Amino acid sequence: MKSTIGLMAAFLLFYIYVYVNAQAAGNNEAPEAAKCADRKKAVLLLRALNPSAGDHFYTTNATEMDIATRTLGYVAEGNAGFIFKDHIERSVPLYRLHNLTTIDHFYTASAKERDSVGGYVYEGIAGYVYPEQLCGSVALLRGWSAQGTDHFYTTSDVEMENAILHVGYVSEGTTGYVLPG
Numbered sequence: 169m170k171s172t173i174g175l176m177a178a179f180l181l182f183y184i185y186v187y188v189n190a191q192a193a194g195n196n197e198a199p200e201a202a203k204c205a206d207r208k209k210a211v212l213l214l215r216a217l218n219p220s221a222g223d224h225f226y227t228t229n230a231t232e233m234d235i236a237t238r239t240l241g242y243v244a245e246g247n248a249g250f251i252f253k254d255h256i257e258r259s260v261p262l263y264r265l266h267n268l269t270t271i272d273h274f275y276t277a278s279a280k281e282r283d284s285v286g287g288y289v290y291e292g293i294a295g296y297v298y299p300e301q302l303c304g305s306v307a308l309l310r311g312w313s314a315q316g317t318d319h320f321y322t323t324s325d326v327e328m329e330n331a332i333l334h335v336g337y338v339s340e341g342t343t344g345y346v347l348p349g
């Protein structure tokens with residue numbers, strides 16, 4: 169009898185221990201999760217290619233994309249994932265530049281690179297991306313074709329690998345982190 173009560177007390181203490189720890193873990197996770205923006209705030213980064221100019225173009229503005237595909241020789245190529253239209257916690261601007269001579273749209277999250285690249289006109293902020301792999305984001309990879317004077321962005325390792333192996337692009341690393349499309 170005595171040992172049964174002892175055993176029950178031991179179990180009770182064990183459950184209290186597990187419960188308190190679960191609460192503590194929950195409390196630790198809550199502020200971390202709260203920093204991730206609502207996915208509903210993210211918008212598609214639309215993607216198109218102008219085959220004759222050899223230019224990949226990206227915008228969150230559906231009207232602008234519509235004009236590009238209807239009148240400027242661009243062909244819609246889906247999207248490059250979701251980014252944020254407005255600044256959200258822990259995000260950084262994705263700057264958009266344009267070389268009107270070589271017809272190349274160029275995107276970078278580095279203000280230093282934006283300011284130091286020659287021959288490009290700064291066209292403003294395309295949207296906001298994460299500077300590191302946060303909140304379920306994936307790398308937006310950047311490739312460059314000197315021959316085609318084209319900056320190319322994709323979240324697909326396979327597609328970038330193919331562009332490098334077969335289309336003459338070189339890897340230029342990761343531009344930022346976006347939510348998968």
Ligand SMILES: *[C@@H]1O[C@H](CO)[C@@H](O)[C@H](O)[C@H]1NC(C)=O
Nearest residue numbers: 227228229230231232233235
């Ligand atoms: C979207 O693009 C259209 C066409 O270029 C432009 O008139 C409009 O102001 C843009 N909207 C935003 C929110 O930038």
Ligand SMILES: *[C@@H]1O[C@H](CO)[C@@H](O)[C@H](O)[C@H]1NC(C)=O
Nearest residue numbers: 267268269270286287288317
């Ligand atoms: C961009 O255009 C300039 C002329 O404005 C040209 O000299 C330069 O080579 C171009 N840059 C790239 C990277 O192609």
